[in-house]
Structure formats: structure tokens, C-alpha cells
Amino acid sequence: MRARLRVAIAGLGAVGLKLAVELNRGIDGLELAAVSARDRAAAAARLADRGVSAPVVEIEALEPLADIVVECAPAALLDAIATPFLRNGKTVVVLSAGALLTRMHLVDLARSTGGQIVVPTGALIGLDAVTAAAEGEITAVRMITRKPVRGLMGAPYLEENNIRIEDIREPLRIFKGTPREAAVGFPANLNVAVALGLAGIGVDRTTLEIWADPALDRNTHTIEVESDSASFTMSIANIPSENPKTGRITALSVLAYLRKLNAPLRIGA
DSSP: OOOOEEEEEEOOSHHHHHHHHHHHHOOTTEEEEEEEOSSHHHHHHHHHHTTOOOOEEOGGGSGGGOSEEEEOSOGGGHHHHHHHHHHTTOEEEESOHHHHTTOTHHHHHHHHHTOEEEOOOTTOSOHHHHHHHTTSOEEEEEEEEEEOGGGTTTOHHHHHTTOOOTTOOSOEEEEEEOHHHHHHHOTTTOHHHHHHHHHTTOTTTSEEEEEEOTTOSSEEEEEEEEESSOEEEEEEEEOBOSSTTSBHHHHHHHHHHHHHTTOSSOOOO
16 A cells, blocks of 8 residues: 555645545545635635645745645745755656746756656646647647736736726637746646647747636637647636636646556546
8 A cells, every 4th residue: 555645735725625626526546635725814714614634834934744735825925836856856746837947956956866746637628639749749739718807907918008898898819929928927827838838839929819708707718730640629718716816617627637656547647
């Protein structure tokens, strides 16, 4: 029998809280070890309200308590969360995938210690197909994201370019470029595009459009891939969580990954 893996959660927003509840409910081979949050007292109260028993500690205190950490925090905290775990050869599940682009030293650290950085599927669809196609030759990847207006409000790109979307009455394309550029301008919105770029032909060769659509109530992503093994188009419409910038399926994708860690039958790469 494998030893139980201790899981820490860094950040207790919509994703982190869902993970804490499900881990507390029970996943074979895993246990909820600790949680960190900016407001520890409020986090402890939120956990208690849902019957979750776990210590709420500072970020710096997580690593000795756990074998794996799930990062569900603001991107600026990625270094502080990931470095101690990677330094000790442990696993970090990163939801702020866009932040990795300016922190590739974390990948070098993982390589040198035997640690691992995992970017889960998140709110996207078909990353297994993209990574499989990348074993051959991918010639083009295009992604079109359409989001409700409130899910894009406050993005730095909009503020810096004086783009107002509060009162639009029809779909408006607000960005065309690459996932690398979008990671800077939309740090809370387009981690999925960075994950797609990393899985396929890179964040600089993947093309991306972002549309604000006042008629939508779901975050939608359409991906088109051309390769020497297959051509495919995939679309997904994600129901937002209590945080309009994050789909409900994001937390579920992490749970799916965690369940695979000790599963006797594993489906998908």
C-alpha cells in the first residue's frame, strides 16, 4: 500500500475552498494537511462553516506539512509557494500558469531536485489531444476566448489601453496576440491560454483572440489545431464560480488530477 500523500492548499478562494471541502470529504490515498490564506482567521471560519478541519498557516509553514501543494493564490505569490516544495523535490500544482512565463527558474529548480510542476487542465478542453499532437508536428494553434463583461473588468490591458466595456451592447474584440502577451494584460483571466501554449507549439506561436460579450453568462473557449497527426476544433462553455473570472470546472480539474495519483485505473495522460 502506498503512503498517504499530504496535500496543502495555498489560497482559499473559490477553487481552494472547493478543494478543501472535497479533500476533507475523502479522496483515496490523500489527506488535507494544511491551508494558507491572507486572512487566516476568515479562512478558518470559512473552513469551519463547511465542516473542514485543517490548520490554517502562513505560506512559509506549508512545505514541512505536505508532500504536494496546490497553488490557488494571486500570481505574485507563486515563488513563495512553489520554491520550498520544489527545493525539497516535491510537487507543485500551479493554477497561475501565466506567472510561470516569467519564473522559468522554478522549472530549472524542479529539474535539479527531482520536483515537479503540474499545470492542470483547468478551464480548458483537450490538452491531452494537444500534448499528443505535440509528439509529432503541430503547425498552427488558434484560440478564441469569449467572456461575460464582468469576468474581464479590471484587467490591466483594458486600463492601460483605455478600453471601456461596461456599456457595450454587442461582442467586442478587445485583444489579439499571443498567450505570452495576454498573461501580462489579463493575469487573472487567461491562464488557460498559457497552458495551451505550453502544451502545444509554445506561447509565442499560439494565436489568441479575446472577446467581451454582454450576451454571455459563461466563459467560452474555442481551440483550433492543425498537425501532422490530426486536425481538430474544440469548444467549451464554462459556468463561472463565485469568482466570475474562474470557472467551476477549474477546481474539478485539480480534483481529477489528485484522484489519479493513487488510482488503480487512470484514464488520459
